Amino acid sequence: MTDRVKIFDTTLRDGEQAPGFSMSAGQKLAMAEALEGLRVDVIEAGFAAASPGDFEGIKAIAEMVTEATVCSLARCNEGDIRASGEAIKPARSGRIHTFIATSPLHREFKLKMDKDEIVRRAIAAIELARQYTDDVEFSCEDAIRTERDYLKRVVEAAIQAGASTINIPDTVGYTTPEEITDLFQFLTTEVEGADDVIFSAHCHDDLGLAVANSLAAVRGGARQVECALNGIGERAGNCAMEEVVMALRTRRDFFGIDTRVRTEGIYGASKLLAAITGNAVPRNKAIVGKNAFAHESGIHQHGVLANRETYEIMKPEHVGVSTDNLVLGKHSGRAALKNRAEKLGFTLSDNQLQSIFVAFKELADAKKEVFDSDIEALVLGEAVGSVGPWEIESLYVSAGSDEHRMPKATVALKHKDGRTQTHVSEMAGPMNAVFDAISRITDTPMTLEHYAVTSVSGGEDAMAEATVRVATEFETYQGRGASTDTVLASARAYLDVINRVERRTVRQASIAAQH
Ligand SMILES: CC(=O)SCCNC(=O)CCNC(=O)[C@H](O)C(C)(C)COP(=O)(O)OP(=O)(O)OC[C@H]1O[C@@H](n2cnc3c(N)ncnc32)[C@H](O)[C@@H]1OP(=O)(O)O
Ligand SMILES: CC(C)C(=O)C(=O)O
Numbered sequence: 001m002t003d004r005v006k007i008f009d010t011t012l013r014d015g016e017q018a019p020g021f022s023m024s025a026g027q028k029l030a031m032a033e034a035l036e037g038l039r040v041d042v043i044e045a046g047f048a049a050a051s052p053g054d055f056e057g058i059k060a061i062a063e064m065v066t067e068a069t070v071c072s073l074a075r076c077n078e079g080d081i082r083a084s085g086e087a088i089k090p091a092r093s094g095r096i097h098t099f100i101a102t103s104p105l106h107r108e109f110k111l112k113m114d115k116d117e118i119v120r121r122a123i124a125a126i127e128l129a130r131q132y133t134d135d136v137e138f139s140c141e142d143a144i145r146t147e148r149d150y151l152k153r154v155v156e157a158a159i160q161a162g163a164s165t166i167n168i169p170d171t172v173g174y175t176t177p178e179e180i181t182d183l184f185q186f187l188t189t190e191v192e193g194a195d196d197v198i199f200s201a202h203c204h205d206d207l208g209l210a211v212a213n214s215l216a217a218v219r220g221g222a223r224q225v226e227c228a229l230n231g232i233g234e235r236a237g238n239c240a241m242e243e244v245v246m247a248l249r250t251r252r253d254f255f256g257i258d259t260r261v262r263t264e265g266i267y268g269a270s271k272l273l274a275a276i277t278g279n280a281v282p283r284n285k286a287i288v289g290k291n292a293f294a295h296e297s298g299i300h301q302h303g304v305l306a307n308r309e310t311y312e313i314m315k316p317e318h319v320g321v322s323t324d325n326l327v328l329g330k331h332s333g334r335a336a337l338k339n340r341a342e343k344l345g346f347t348l349s350d351n352q353l354q355s356i357f358v359a360f361k362e363l364a365d366a367k368k369e370v371f372d373s374d375i376e377a378l379v380l381g382e383a384v385g386s387v388g389p390w391e392i393e394s395l396y397v398s399a400g401s402d403e404h405r406m407p408k409a410t411v412a413l414k415h416k417d418g419r420t421q422t423h424v425s426e427m428a429g430p431m432n433a434v435f436d437a438i439s440r441i442t443d444t445p446m447t448l449e450h451y452a453v454t455s456v457s458g459g460e461d462a463m464a465e466a467t468v469r470v471a472t473e474f475e476t477y478q479g480r481g482a483s484t485d486t487v488l489a490s491a492r493a494y495l496d497v498i499n500r501v502e503r504r505t506v507r508q509a510s511i512a513a514q515h
């Protein structure tokens with residue numbers, strides 16, 4: 001048994017699997033870089049057999065990551081194992097994670113396999129995986145609803161076949177803390193070969209118990225926790241990485257064990273994920289929500305002013321949340337901007353710094369004060385919006401109280417291939433006119449399902465962040481844009497979606513051309 005809990009991050013596999021959270025290969029690479037910066041032990045980068053894009057995404061991550069183990073998920077069949085083995089080949093340390101369901105419901109209705117067949121499949125898959133790597137993880141899907149004696153039998157067979165990590169998933173979020181502690185105690189003491197492997201917990205949040213159950217599994221002997229940033233994942237999500245890590249760190253006195261995560265990067269990584277997927281973190285979310293370290297009521301403020309520990313059990317800076325509000329101005333240079341971004345949890349390449357610096361100077365000229373949240377919006381705007389191919393060249397909107405004159409938007413967009421196109425739209429609302437003009441120029445008809453604008457910093461000239469959810473003929477997309485001008489922020493959010501759609505079409509066309 002190790003003296004720490006390994007963090008197996010599945011943001012890019014189970015997390016990405018949930019509707020509304022899919023990421024492009026480039027976005028997955030950016031997230032993998034952030035996860036490596038957090039020092040997670042294992043990055044589950046995808047499911048190699050799922051698609052050529054997933055295969056290439058895992059391979060690119062395996063080529064880039066230098067410290068963490070890079071893992072691919074595989075069913076217990078030859079094709080999946082071989083695809084995973086090839087995808088992780090470039091990794092300094094690569095893992096194949098193979099799984100098969102063991103519960104009566106899954107055996108009878110889904111797999112239509114009896115108990116012996118499942119054991120045979122598991123053994124064959126693990127033995128084949130071992131031909132690619134010594135690091136093989138085996139999961140009994142729906143382990144929690146599996147008969148204990150059968151679970152023990154499958155796990156013992158998996159260990160004998162060569163698995164070095166045994167994962168016990170609560171696939172449907174059904175268990176309770178007491179029950180899972182007892183199960184892990186049973187497995188770690190009763191299973192033959194238990195001392196030679198690491199037991200892992202993979203809890204889902206259907207009853208809001210994923211973090212509590214993961215911690216309870218650790219109490220029962222689990223030494224790997226599978227989790228995802230912001231708790232994303234199938235249905236209600238997975239165990240939230242930031243929560244389980246901070247619970248172990250903050251209550252080390254209770255759990256007596258910790259992870260090796262560099263917690264100062266948590267907030268930046270969480271924001272990056274939210275920006276990339278277009279799914280904002282709720283403000284009351286533990287650790288990474290906007291309110292996690294905010295105090296408005298008088299009695300709390302009075303206490304915090306005297307001593308922060310009266311109402312704070314963690315230091316905000318330990319998870320990368322800055323309490324230093326007023327940061328930079330128009331006289332600041334690149335070094336200060338880079339330093340501030342790093343304090344907020346973002347590592348900027350030289351190219352990113354150059355382009356963010358230009359936007360920062362424009363913002364500093366337009367605003368009296370530049371806050372951390374402004375810088376965050378600039379960095380995330382860069383992470384999301386810089387990839388094009390369309391960008392806004394100019395935008396004019398006229399609207400007013402005269403009911404005989406329709407609001408009008410004149411929009412000019414520039415494409416990376418050199419084209420510039422302008423369209424004038426008149427619609428019932430000014431934003432409708434802007435969105436319509438963008439749709440017409442790019443020839444992308446879409447239905448707006450949700451549109452929201454929030455202020456991300458203080459003052460009259462605050463930065464606005466717009467988010468849109470838009471349905472195309474085939475899929476729903478999220479987009480995000482930021483600016484001190486709400487109309488421009490909204491237009492950028494809408495264009496963010498158009499760019500995602502176009503990039504996806506180009507990607508699909510290139511995949512089709514390869515076949
Ligand atoms: C709990 C979890 O999170 S499991 C991971 C879930 N993630 C995903 O499914 C995302 C990626 N999946 C995919 O892209 C597709 O489902 C694919 C490419 C893997 C398979 O696609 P298809 O071949 O069309 O199969 P489909 O998805 O319809 O059905 C799954 C098949 O796998 C079988 N299967 C399911 N789990 C396993 C397993 N662990 N081991 C072996 N076979 C399995 C099912 O019995 C079914 O077989 P059948 O086609 O003979 O009936
Ligand atoms: C593939 C397995 C580990 C899984 O995601 C689950 O059972 O929830």
Ligand SMILES: [Mg+2]
Pocket residue numbers: 014169171202204234
């Ligand atoms: Mg899962």
